[in-house]
Amino acid sequence: MKPISFSIEKKGENGKMRVGILETSHGAIETPAFAVVGTNATVKAVTPEMLESIGAEVVLANTYHLYLEPGDEIVKSAGGLGEFMGWHGPTMTDSGGFQVFSLGVAFGEGISKILDESAARKKSPQENAHAKLCAIDEDGVTFRSHRDGSEHRFTPERSIEIQHNIGADIIFAFDECTSPLAPHEYQNEACGRTLRWAKRSLAEHKRLGTEKQALFGVVQGGRFEDLRRQAARDISALPFDGFGIGGSFEKKDIDTAVGWVCEELPEDKPRHLFGIGEPLDILGAVEQGIDLFDCVIPTRLGRNGTIMTRNGNINILNAAYRRDFSPIEKDCVCYTCKHFARAYIHHLFKAREMLAGTLASIHNLSFITRLFGNIRESVQNGSFADFRSEFRAVYAKNLDKKA
Amino acid sequence: MKPISFSIEKKGENGKMRVGILETSHGAIETPAFAVVGTNATVKAVTPEMLESIGAEVVLANTYHLYLEPGDEIVKSAGGLGEFMGWHGPTMTDSGGFQVFSLGVAFGEGISKILDESAARKKSPQENAHAKLCAIDEDGVTFRSHRDGSEHRFTPERSIEIQHNIGADIIFAFDECTSPLAPHEYQNEACGRTLRWAKRSLAEHKRLGTEKQALFGVVQGGRFEDLRRQAARDISALPFDGFGIGGSFEKKDIDTAVGWVCEELPEDKPRHLFGIGEPLDILGAVEQGIDLFDCVIPTRLGRNGTIMTRNGNINILNAAYRRDFSPIEKDCVCYTCKHFARAYIHHLFKAREMLAGTLASIHNLSFITRLFGNIRESVQNGSFADFRSEFRAVYAKNLDKKA
Numbered sequence: 001m002k003p004i005s006f007s008i009e010k011k012g013e014n015g016k017m018r019v020g021i022l023e024t025s026h027g028a029i030e031t032p033a034f035a036v037v038g039t040n041a042t043v044k045a046v047t048p049e050m051l052e053s054i055g056a057e058v059v060l061a062n063t064y065h066l067y068l069e070p071g072d073e074i075v076k077s078a079g080g081l082g083e084f085m086g087w088h089g090p091t092m093t094d095s096g097g098f099q100v101f102s103l104g105v106a107f108g109e110g111i112s113k114i115l116d117e118s119a120a121r122k123k124s125p126q127e128n129a130h131a132k133l134c135a136i137d138e139d140g141v142t143f144r145s146h147r148d149g150s151e152h153r154f155t156p157e158r159s160i161e162i163q164h165n166i167g168a169d170i171i172f173a174f175d176e177c178t179s180p181l182a183p184h185e186y187q188n189e190a191c192g193r194t195l196r197w198a199k200r201s202l203a204e205h206k207r208l209g210t211e212k213q214a215l216f217g218v219v220q221g222g223r224f225e226d227l228r229r230q231a232a233r234d235i236s237a238l239p240f241d242g243f244g245i246g247g248s249f250e251k252k253d254i255d256t257a258v259g260w261v262c263e264e265l266p267e268d269k270p271r272h273l274f275g276i277g278e279p280l281d282i283l284g285a286v287e288q289g290i291d292l293f294d295c296v297i298p299t300r301l302g303r304n305g306t307i308m309t310r311n312g313n314i315n316i317l318n319a320a321y322r323r324d325f326s327p328i329e330k331d332c333v334c335y336t337c338k339h340f341a342r343a344y345i346h347h348l349f350k351a352r353e354m355l356a357g358t359l360a361s362i363h364n365l366s367f368i369t370r371l372f373g374n375i376r377e378s379v380q381n382g383s384f385a386d387f388r389s390e391f392r393a394v395y396a397k398n399l400d401k402k403a
Numbered sequence: 404m405k406p407i408s409f410s411i412e413k414k415g416e417n418g419k420m421r422v423g424i425l426e427t428s429h430g431a432i433e434t435p436a437f438a439v440v441g442t443n444a445t446v447k448a449v450t451p452e453m454l455e456s457i458g459a460e461v462v463l464a465n466t467y468h469l470y471l472e473p474g475d476e477i478v479k480s481a482g483g484l485g486e487f488m489g490w491h492g493p494t495m496t497d498s499g500g501f502q503v504f505s506l507g508v509a510f511g512e513g514i515s516k517i518l519d520e521s522a523a524r525k526k527s528p529q530e531n532a533h534a535k536l537c538a539i540d541e542d543g544v545t546f547r548s549h550r551d552g553s554e555h556r557f558t559p560e561r562s563i564e565i566q567h568n569i570g571a572d573i574i575f576a577f578d579e580c581t582s583p584l585a586p587h588e589y590q591n592e593a594c595g596r597t598l599r600w601a602k603r604s605l606a607e608h609k610r611l612g613t614e615k616q617a618l619f620g621v622v623q624g625g626r627f628e629d630l631r632r633q634a635a636r637d638i639s640a641l642p643f644d645g646f647g648i649g650g651s652f653e654k655k656d657i658d659t660a661v662g663w664v665c666e667e668l669p670e671d672k673p674r675h676l677f678g679i680g681e682p683l684d685i686l687g688a689v690e691q692g693i694d695l696f697d698c699v700i701p702t703r704l705g706r707n708g709t710i711m712t713r714n715g716n717i718n719i720l721n722a723a724y725r726r727d728f729s730p731i732e733k734d735c736v737c738y739t740c741k742h743f744a745r746a747y748i749h750h751l752f753k754a755r756e757m758l759a760g761t762l763a764s765i766h767n768l769s770f771i772t773r774l775f776g777n778i779r780e781s782v783q784n785g786s787f788a789d790f791r792s793e794f795r796a797v798y799a800k801n802l803d804k805k806a
Binding site (some may be wrong): 046047048050069074085086335341344350353354359 | 445
């Protein structure tokens with residue numbers, strides 16, 4: 001018995017995008033789907049009960065964070081991630097690789113990895129301290145905690161062991177996440193390492209038991225078409241249950257890097273694109289054939305007072321909302337829109353009240369969840385292209401106003 | 404038609420304590436009851452939906468805070484406090500007097516007012532700046548906002564006007580809140596002012612309309628029996644719908660100052676004791692005949708990781724809870740106890756997650772709500788004294804352990 005099963009229900013107009021069902025032992029995920037990020041085994045400011053009422057399909061927690069606090073053994077003792085955090089739907093964990101790099105060498109760069117020694121030398125002493133937090137070798141990565149500076153080591157085996165302790169339905173092979181700016185030579189070298197780590201991750205997963213958790217391989221390769229395609233072919237030749245596409249992306253990479261990888265991946269396995277959550281990027285990636293996404297954007301924007309609407313993001317702290325007694329979106333059925341006016345949410349942010357972030361996050365997560373519902377419907381109907389261009393026209397128009 | 408009606412259902416063993424029903428246009432409050440504090444028109448970190456499921460009976464918001472942000476006119480435009488904050492049960496506002504004094508002259512003193520010039524002179528320059536934030540005269544109080552230093556003025560008329568705009572079911576006359584340490588001469592003078600302000604508050608309330616909101620008078624007088632009794636007689640001779648007992652209290656004042664006032668107040672009107680929320684103090688005050696309480700304790704303690712249990716308060720950050728997979732209280736039916744283990748809440752506080760304060764506040768508010776249910780039941784049964792001594796024995800025992 002496999003821990004997950006994936007079936008494609010319908011393919012979209014371009015023959016690449018698809019809607020499907022990903023069955024897990026904690027329920028079915030209708031794809032394309034958005035994994036809500038719950039870094040520390042909690043979706044920031046939102047109760048699991050509210051998450052359920054939003055219609056969230058799956059929660060992704062971060063292995064790096066849970067390993068450091070409370071420790072994966074404690075999550076295991078609690079009965080696993082879902083039991084621990086009171087979320088009874090499907091769960092995922094990433095491999096910890098991205099955090100090791102992004103909270104280490106690349107801290108403050110906004111990208112995942114710094115390879116240019118001269119660039120590193122230009123950094124401030126404080127930033128250089130971060131650059132020293134992580135050292136990669138063939139066997140794994142030694143890094144210092146961003147919390148207390150204590151030294152830790154992840155190897156493929158250790159990452160898989162930790163992810164088995166955390167116990168999510170879908171876990172990922174340990175990979176080296178590279179910067180999109182890294183040169184071809186380094187990307188090639190890193191892809192080789194990620195492939196060897198993929199095989200070790202699979203072996204450790206097999207040793208620990210494959211019944212309960214699905215293991216996805218991760219495709220890297222930066223912005224180089226030859227490397228992305230080769231990595232996709234190499235990783236997909238291994239017996240993974242699905243695939244993740246890693247690396248840092250800019251808007252233009254969605255149609256290129258993501259597209260190359262999707263073309264090489266087998267059709268019958270699910271594809272997860274890490275860290276992408278802007279609506280227009282999501283639409284682009286779905287068109288390339290992506291099934292799963294995760295991103296902190298809805299909750300992070302929400303906590304900062306940026307609220308997502310069909311007419312573009314709005315900054316609820318804007319004085320225009322002080323006396324605006326309408327809901328954020330008239331046709332939205334989320335808890336926030338059903339009960340509160342823009343003026344109230346504006347007030348909560350001004351008064352620095354905790355409920356501000358909660359209500360804004362609830363709406364933003366509902367917005368994204370509804371967007372995915374619309375995406376699935378339009379792929380089913382063969383009207384995705386129309387939906388996408390309509391959505392883009394309305395959403396982008398008001399984004400430009402920077403309300 | 405009166406805006407509220409109050410009926411005593413049963414009196415307790417000592418002939419002083421009572422259970423009753425306080426009807427408002429937003430539902431009935433079973434008394435003795437706890438008003439959950441929602442300073443800025445939000446109970447910190449808790450949604451109104453959750454507040455309802457906790458069984459909260461009434462929410463008290465602070466006039467001073469809402470006047471400054473978002474402004475009482477905006478609350479009025481939103482349809483009043485309840486509509487604005489999405490809480491459909493009964494509401495109260497205080498008069499703003501306590502905040503004007505406590506955020507002004509008495510800032511950082513832990514009490515409400517500094518009368519001793521020499522003590523004020525001993526304060527640091529920063530604290531002296533606060534002492535200059537408030538000036539009392541016969542007509543009212545001029546103060547500076549603790550937020551931005553802007554100058555404002557409250558008079559009895561202005562306080563009532565603001566409270567009419569905010570629109571709570573129960574509002575309070577503007578009073579001068581004094582320190583329990585103030586000398587007899589000053590307390591006497593302040594009581595005179597509070598009495599004159601009470602009459603002006605009543606007149607303004609009458610002018611603006613008495614149909615929708617009940618107005619309570621406030622009894623001051625510090626720790627002097629003659630002043631407390633005189634103030635209670637003076638204020639209760641006026642046509643108020645109920646009474647508040649103001650001032651800062653220490654444990655020993657509950658049995659004395661509160662007792663004196665309750666002896667003088669008419670039996671048929673509800674009595675609210677401001678700012679008391681420690682379980683043992685609540686039990687003492689109920690015994691003296693108090694019907695209504697409000698306090699930030701459950702939510703403030705919760706946000707700091709102090710969780711209230713029948714066995715005393717616990718500090719959930721204590722390492723003992725790191726691997727404790729039991730709920731906070733086994734017999735508690737609150738959302739927190741039904742879904743989460745102590746280890747999880749410990750983890751949320753360690754990881755500085757917003758949900759930590761939310762879950763702890765939900766439990767603490769449930770704890771207090773349940774305590775009031777038990778109080779009412781025991782007064783009904785004539786077993787309050789037994790309940791009180793049993794509760795005190797268990798609660799105080801473990802409090803001493805300072806877990």
